[in-house]
Amino acid sequence: MATTASRRDRWGTLGARIGIIRRNYRVAPGLYAVGTPGPTSPVLITANYKLTFDALRFQLGTVDGWLLILDTRGINVWCAAGKGTFAAAEVIERVRGCRLAEVVSHRQLILPQLAAAGVTAQAVRQGCGFTVLFGPIRAADLPAFLAQGKQATEAMREVTFTVAERAVLIPVELFLLAKPLLTTLALVFLLSGIGPSLFSLTAALGRGLMLLGATLVGIAGGAVLVPLLLPWLPGRQFWCKGLLPGMAAAALTCSLVSWSTLPEAFALALWTVTVCSYLAMHFTGSTPFTSPSGVEYEMRRGIPVQILASCLTLILWIGSPFF
């Protein structure tokens, strides 16, 4: 198995990062050899999402070992562990199916630490006789981990969320918005046409474009600014973290769009902030530190505010041609 990226791998990574092929970017589960492994070589276990598989194998240039790829339906280690596909039962089935006991003489499996959310180490030992050793979180630390006698440092065991790790998520955040944006678009033009003459196509287009502009600026705030500036944004709750970038975005909206009445301007600004706050709230799912209890707590507070703001936007926007 190659431990360097081919041109096809690079295009694949790009496609997955943008989101086009993310849902079905996987490798065949099974046992793979890295370098020239023997019966005493380490066995590394991971998910069958191609980005995961690549992240691992590209770090193993100096390592001889076995790679046991589970069937996690093309999902990464941590998410699969959370969903129950990266679990003890799958490890046991794959170890037996590949007859790993006949391939290696030792009885140890190295799992990524984040798999611990789905894999009970004891259950694996009882099920197939192999002992689970939780290795480092990041594949990049594996060579050092193996060289240090399978000892992980504290830094290897703690998740991070650096600016690069946040920035790489932005394309997918935007890609996933394409479909809801189309629905919003239809609604925006429909609502913008309503006026004293019942429905005006000119108004639908002219005012529709204004509201679309506000939506797009709000998206830029919520799906680009929020991820980039996350640690420095005020507030613990994410819907609050979206307010400040939302206000900056609203100022931009009002300076870009040639609004005619004050209620109209207010509606555009309010809508921009709402979109930004809503998307910031949804960014919780992309971070490695938000708890489900916390997310529920903030959704119960944020969503009513967002609904209220949307209703106010609606009233102002539909009402402004009549003022």
Next chain:
Amino acid sequence: MRGYRYIEGTATLRVDRQRCVGCGLCVLVCPHRIFGLSAEGLEVRDPDLCMECGACARNCPVQALTVAPGVGCASALMGAWINRLLGRKVLLGCC
């Protein structure tokens, strides 16, 4: 994880120190390094850093730890709420 703190007082993590046998597996698997093991037993250094991934509770051999595990994702939670409203069971996740 320096630089990040989420909402205080919401995590469901509970420790039963009476049950703990001091194996240290929770200390090892926690991705936020919130546990410490000393002569006095297991201590939770900073419960507000818990993201309820459930790794510690799943791997505790004596059920000394309890936590309501799940993914801290607004989209997933919203999907679950909508499913409950419509009586559907199919989970439409994004990851």
